Structures are given as structure tokens and as C-alpha cells.
Amino acid sequence: MNGRFSISLHILTLLDRFPNELVSSEFMAGSININPVLVRKEISNLKKHGLVASKEGKAGGFMLAKPSKQIRLSDIYKAVRQTPVLGQTKNTPNPKCLVGKQIDKHLNNLFDEAEEALVKKLDKTTLSEFTNRFN
Amino acid sequence: MNGRFSISLHILTLLDRFPNELVSSEFMAGSININPVLVRKEISNLKKHGLVASKEGKAGGFMLAKPSKQIRLSDIYKAVRQTPVLGQTKNTPNPKCLVGKQIDKHLNNLFDEAEEALVKKLDKTTLSEFTNRFN
DNA sequence: TGTACTGTAATAAATAAGATTACAGTATGA
DNA sequence: TCATACTGTAATCTTATTTATTACAGTACA
Numbered sequence: 001m002n003g004r005f006s007i008s009l010h011i012l013t014l015l016d017r018f019p020n021e022l023v024s025s026e027f028m029a030g031s032i033n034i035n036p037v038l039v040r041k042e043i044s045n046l047k048k049h050g051l052v053a054s055k056e057g058k059a060g061g062f063m064l065a066k067p068s069k070q071i072r073l074s075d076i077y078k079a080v081r082q083t084p085v086l087g088q089t090k091n092t093p094n095p096k097c098l099v100g101k102q103i104d105k106h107l108n109n110l111f112d113e114a115e116e117a118l119v120k121k122l123d124k125t126t127l128s129e130f131t132n133r134f135n
Numbered sequence: 136m137n138g139r140f141s142i143s144l145h146i147l148t149l150l151d152r153f154p155n156e157l158v159s160s161e162f163m164a165g166s167i168n169i170n171p172v173l174v175r176k177e178i179s180n181l182k183k184h185g186l187v188a189s190k191e192g193k194a195g196g197f198m199l200a201k202p203s204k205q206i207r208l209s210d211i212y213k214a215v216r217q218t219p220v221l222g223q224t225k226n227t228p229n230p231k232c233l234v235g236k237q238i239d240k241h242l243n244n245l246f247d248e249a250e251e252a253l254v255k256k257l258d259k260t261t262l263s264e265f266t267n268r269f270n
Numbered sequence: 271t272g273t274a275c276t277g278t279a280a281t282a283a284a285t286a287a288g289a290t291t292a293c294a295g296t297a298t299g300a
Numbered sequence: 301t302c303a304t305a306c307t308g309t310a311a312t313c314t315t316a317t318t319t320a321t322t323a324c325a326g327t328a329c330a
Contacts, residue, residue: 003318005221006242014234024275031232035320040277057328060275073245085220085253086140097166099149099269106268107141110208114256118220121252125245133241134234138287159306170289175308192297195306 004080007032007042009130012051012076016068016131022061049079068128074119076127085118086111139215142167142177144265147186147211151203151266157196184214203263209254211262220253221246 010032015023025043029036043062046052053065064071087108093100145167150158160178164171178197181187188200199206228235 002221003226006226009242010228010234010238013238017234022275026275031229031235033227033229033235037278037321038319044277054276055328056276056326058274059329060327062276087137091138091141092168093145094166094168099145099152100166100168102269103145103148106265107144110260110265114253117256118249118253121249130241130245134237157306161306172290172309173288179308189307190297191295191307193305194298195296197307 004042005077007034007038008046008076008080009073011039011042011046011062012064012068012071012127013131013134015052015062015064016127017134019064022055022059022063024061028062046076046079049075051075051079068131069126071127072123073125073127073130074123077119077122084108084111085115139177140212142169142173143181143211143215144208146174146177146181146197147199147203147206147262148266148269150187150197150199151262152269154199157190157194157198159196163197181211181214184210186210186214203266204261206262207258208260208262208265209258212254212257219243219246220250 011028014028014031025036025039029039032039043052043054047054047065050065051071052062054060054062091104093103095101146163149163149166160171160174164174167174178187178189182189182200185200186206187197189195189197226239228238230236
């Protein structure tokens with residue numbers, strides 16, 4: 001997922017900094033310095049998770065779906081997450097090997113616990129608190 | 136880094152399960168189900184970090200550089216880590232944008248803190264404790 | 271009804287990860 | 301001393317993933 005968490009947080013920060021107005025994907029793409037289509041794709045995911053709302057048509061654009069005080073950074077992380085942070089991509093250790101046979105189970109347990117610690121940390125900060133760090 | 140932490144842990148687990156003997160990269164590659172050269176590359180990194188020792192030549196192979204009770208999973212993570220888990224790869228937000236100008240700083244702070252929580256968790260378990268979970 | 275947006279699919283380009291080949295260097299032991 | 305079985309590492313190829321781009325349908329406004 002790497003870049004996606006950054007991008008999503010950037011998007012949500014912009015939306016929080018421009019309340020009461022609809023922000024366009026083009027504008028956000030300019031701030032992040034990526035392609036507008038990628039912004040819309042990323043937002044499509046954030047909408048699925050109830051973090052962003054949009055309005056189509058001429059004067060359309062995007063806004064937060066709820067107050068930034070009610071959005072935790074862990075919510076954003078969960079919305080973006082698709083594989084374990086520490087996890088292997090594909091891997092098929094040798095089942096004939098005593099270690100290979102069991103390692104996935106132990107690895108997954110460990111990764112889950114470590115990631116939980118990370119999520120707990122992100123849970124402590126709201127989007128509002130994060131954006132307040134900006135001058 | 137994704138797969139590398141898994142691979143390094145797998146290697147170290149094998150070495151801990153076969154103490155008093157030199158394990159070959161070929162054998163480990165068979166257990167992990169990857170190429171032996173990748174194993175040697177990964178070990179080359181683990182050696183740099185003082186976790187693995189090797190012996191060249193005919194009856195050569197690898198062994199732990201110190202007792203597994205003295206190796207913490209956080210040591211392994213740090214040895215393998217090359218970029219922040221949450222961090223963006225390259226990204227150059229627009230410096231003309233108020234948000235773009237500052238976001239990297241805030242993102243990095245946040246990512247550092249979140250990763251620290253993860254490392255702290257890994258710090259609590261030794262390699263020995265991990266390998267003892269295997270039957 | 272033209273304009274400025276969102277929404278989404280399809281494709282292409284760039285980057286990163288992993289596999290493979292090749293071969294030099296080293297210790298062993300027959 | 302020489303064949304053998306390893307490590308060590310560079311170079312290259314392949315594959316997978318990520319990101320960018322193009323294209324265009326749909327929608328709301330004025």
C-alpha cells in the first residue's frame with residue numbers, strides 16, 4: 001500500500017483545510033503532485049469507507065463525509081490497508097520441512113500483533129488533531 | 136521490504152533449530168522455497184548486522200552469530216528495514232501549496248511514531264521465544 | 271446546451287522485487 | 301594437489317506492482 005496512506009491523508013487534510021467548499025480532484029492532484037485520476041481512485045476507496053462525500057456535475061467536488069474530529073488516523077489506515085504491513089506477498093514454504101510447514105502460521109500471528117500495535121498508535125490521533133499541526 | 140522480513144526470520148529460525156551445525160544456503164532455499172542466491176544475499180545483510188556468521192569452503196555454511204536469546208525480533212526488523220513501513224516512496228508535493236509545503240514533515244513525524252510502536256512490540260520477543268513456538 | 275466536473279475502465283510506462291546465470295574465492299579431504 | 305562443495309557477489313533477465321495516461325460516459329449547473 002505504501003504511497004496510498006500518504007495520499008489519502010493528504011487528500012483528507014486538504015478537505016479538512018477547506019471546509020464549506022467542494023474541492024476538485026484537479027486541485028488536490030496539484031497539491032499532491034500526482035495524476036487527478038489517481039486522486040479520484042483513492043477517493044473512491046475513501047468514499048466506500050464513509051470518509052469522503054462527493055458531488056457530481058459542473059460545480060462538483062469533494063468534502064469530508066463527517067467532522068474531522070470523528071475521523072481517527074486508524075480509520076484511514078484501515079481504509080487503505082490491503083495486506084499486512086510486515087507480511088510476505090506470495091510465499092509457499094516447503095511443507096515437507098518442519099519449519100516451512102509451520103512458519104506461515106507463526107509469522108502471521110506475529111505480524112498481526114505488531115500491526116495491532118501500530119494501529120493502536122494511529123487510533124490515538126484524529127484527523128482534526130493532525131491537520132491542526134499545520135500552520 | 137515486505138518479503139524480506141519473512142525471509143530473514145525464516146533463515147534465523149532454521150539456524151536456531153539446527154544449532155551446532157552449519158546450514159547451507161541451498162537447504163534453506165529449499166525450506167523457504169526461493170532461490171539460494173537470494174538466501175545468500177539476505178544473509179549477507181544479516182551478517183553485516185552481526186546476526187549470522189558463516190564459514191566458506193567445502194563443509195561451509197551458516198550459523199547464528201550469537202545465542203538466539205540475545206536476538207530480539209526488533210533487531211531483525213531493523214536489519215531488514217530500509218524505508219519507513221508507512222512511508223511514501225518518492226513524492227514531491229507542491230511547495231506552492233500551504234498543505235503540500237508542510238505535509239512531508241508532519242507525515243514523517245507521524246510515520247516515525249507509528250513505526251516506533253511496532254518496533255517496541257517486536258522488541259518484546261526474542262528469536263529464541265519465537266522458535267520455541269514451533270513443535 | 272455547453273461547460274466543468276465526477277466515475278471508471280483500459281492501457282501504457284516506470285519502478286521494484288525476485289529469479290537466474292555465471293563465476294571467482296575458499297576450505298576440505300581423498 | 302586437485303576435485304568437490306560450499307560462500308560471495310555481480311550482472312542480467314523476468315515478473316509483479318505501482319503509477320500515469322487516455323478516453324469517455326454520466327451528471328449538474330447556468
